[in-house]
Amino acid sequence: MQGEPEVAVLRLGHRPGRDERMTTHVGLTARALGADRAILAGDASKSEGTVADITDRFGGPFEVELTDSPKAVIRDWAGRVVHLTMYGERIQDVETTVRECHADGEPILVVVGSQKVSFDVYEAADWNVGVTNQPHSEVAGLAVFLDRLFEGRELDREWTDADQTVVPRATGKKVVPADEE
Amino acid sequence: MQGEPEVAVLRLGHRPGRDERMTTHVGLTARALGADRAILAGDASKSEGTVADITDRFGGPFEVELTDSPKAVIRDWAGRVVHLTMYGERIQDVETTVRECHADGEPILVVVGSQKVSFDVYEAADWNVGVTNQPHSEVAGLAVFLDRLFEGRELDREWTDADQTVVPRATGKKVVPADEE
Numbered sequence: 388m389q390g391e392p393e394v395a396v397l398r399l400g401h402r403p404g405r406d407e408r409m410t411t412h413v414g415l416t417a418r419a420l421g422a423d424r425a426i427l428a429g430d431a432s433k434s435e436g437t438v439a440d441i442t443d444r445f446g447g448p449f450e451v452e453l454t455d456s457p458k459a460v461i462r463d464w465a466g467r468v469v470h471l472t473m474y475g476e477r478i479q480d481v482e483t484t485v486r487e488c489h490a491d492g493e494p495i496l497v498v499v500g501s502q503k504v505s506f507d508v509y510e511a512a513d514w515n516v517g518v519t520n521q522p523h524s525e526v527a528g529l530a531v532f533l534d535r536l537f538e539g540r541e542l543d544r545e546w547t548d549a550d551q552t553v554v555p556r557a558t559g560k561k562v563v564p565a566d567e568e
Numbered sequence: 569m570q571g572e573p574e575v576a577v578l579r580l581g582h583r584p585g586r587d588e589r590m591t592t593h594v595g596l597t598a599r600a601l602g603a604d605r606a607i608l609a610g611d612a613s614k615s616e617g618t619v620a621d622i623t624d625r626f627g628g629p630f631e632v633e634l635t636d637s638p639k640a641v642i643r644d645w646a647g648r649v650v651h652l653t654m655y656g657e658r659i660q661d662v663e664t665t666v667r668e669c670h671a672d673g674e675p676i677l678v679v680v681g682s683q684k685v686s687f688d689v690y691e692a693a694d695w696n697v698g699v700t701n702q703p704h705s706e707v708a709g710l711a712v713f714l715d716r717l718f719e720g721r722e723l724d725r726e727w728t729d730a731d732q733t734v735v736p737r738a739t740g741k742k743v744v745p746a747d748e749e
Contacts, residue, residue, distance in 0.1 A: 412708065420704070506740070510739060520733075534715065553698075556656065556696070562655075
C-alpha cells in the first residue's frame with residue numbers, strides 16, 4: 388500500500404486453460420487486500436488482462452505483470468520472501484516476525500503455488516507459512532495472510548483513478564461514477 | 569467449531585463444468601477455517617465428493633451436502649444469515665455485531681454467491697457484508713470473514729478421525745499417520 392514497503396504476490400504454476408479463474412482470483416485478491424503488485428508466472432495473459440481491466444475500472448495503484456522466470460523473481464527479490472504452503476510453519480507463530488520486518492522497511496514477496504511447487508522454492512523462501520496445515524485454497528490462504536500482515540489497514544485503503552466506486556449498502560447495489568463518491 | 573453455535577456456508581449458483589474448482593475451494597476453505605458444514609446448491613456432486621474425501625483423510629468433524637432449494641435453506645435457517653457481497657456494508661463496521669450474535673448462541677449461515685445473486689438473497693440476509701467493496705474472490709471473502717468471525721480460534725481447532733496429519737515445518741514436507749502425531 389502507499390507509504391509502506393512494497394508487497395508483491397508471485398503466482399507460480401499457472402496452467403493455461405485450467406487455472407485462469409484461480410490465477411485471476413489470486414491477482415484480484417492481491418489487489419483488493421493491499422498488495423501493490425501481482426506477478427503471474429507462465430502464460431497467464433488472460434488473467435493479467437482481467438486484473439488490469441478491474442484496476443482500470445475500480446482504481447489503483449496496482450500493477451500486474453507476467454514473468455517467464457519466477458525463480459529469478461524470487462532470487463533477485465530485495466526483501467523477504469514468504470511462501471504460503473500447507474506444509475509450512477503456522478501463521479500464528481510467524482506473522483509477528485514477518486510484520487515487524489515489513490514495518491522495518493523490508494519489501495515482502497508472497498509466493499503462492501498451484502498444484503505442485505518445486506523444492507527449491509521451499510529453500511529459497513525466508514518463511515514457509517501455513518494458513519492452517521489443512522488443504523484448502525491458495526486464494527483463501529493469501530487473503531488471510533494479507534489481512535493479518537496489514538492488520539486490517541488494507542480495508543481502508545484509498546483508490547485512485549477509478550471510473551466507478553461501489554457505495555456500501557445494507558441492501559441492494561449502489562455503484563456511482565468515481566468522481567461523485 | 570466444537571462447543572460453539574453452528575457456522576454453515578451456503579454456496580449459491582454453482583455451474584457444473586465451470587465452477588468445480590471454485591466451489592471445491594469454497595467447501596475446503598469453510599472446512600479449514602472453522603465452519604461446521606458446507607451446503608452446495610445445484611449439481612455440485614463433484615465438489616461435494618472432493619470435500620468429503622479431504623475430510624475422510626484429514627479429519628473432521630465437517631459435513632458437506634447438496635441442496636436443490638437454497639432459498640429454503642436461507643428461509644428456514646434458525647439463526648442469522650450473512651451474505652458476502654462486494655455491494656454490502658463494510659466488514660469492519662459489522663463484524664463486531666455478527667460476532668456478538670454468534671457468541672450469544674446464534675447459528676450463522678454464511679452465503680457466498682458465484683456470478684450473479686438474485687435480489688431476494690440480499691433481502692433475506694440479516695447482513696450483506698463486503699470484505700472490501702472491490703471485486704475479487706468469494707473464496708478470499710469467505711476466508712477473511714471466517715478468520716474475523718472466529719478471531720483466529722479456527723487456526724487452533726483440533727481434528728478427529730484423520731488418517732494423516734501435516735506437521736508444520738520451516739522447510740520441506742512432513743506428513744504422518746494421524747495416530748503418530
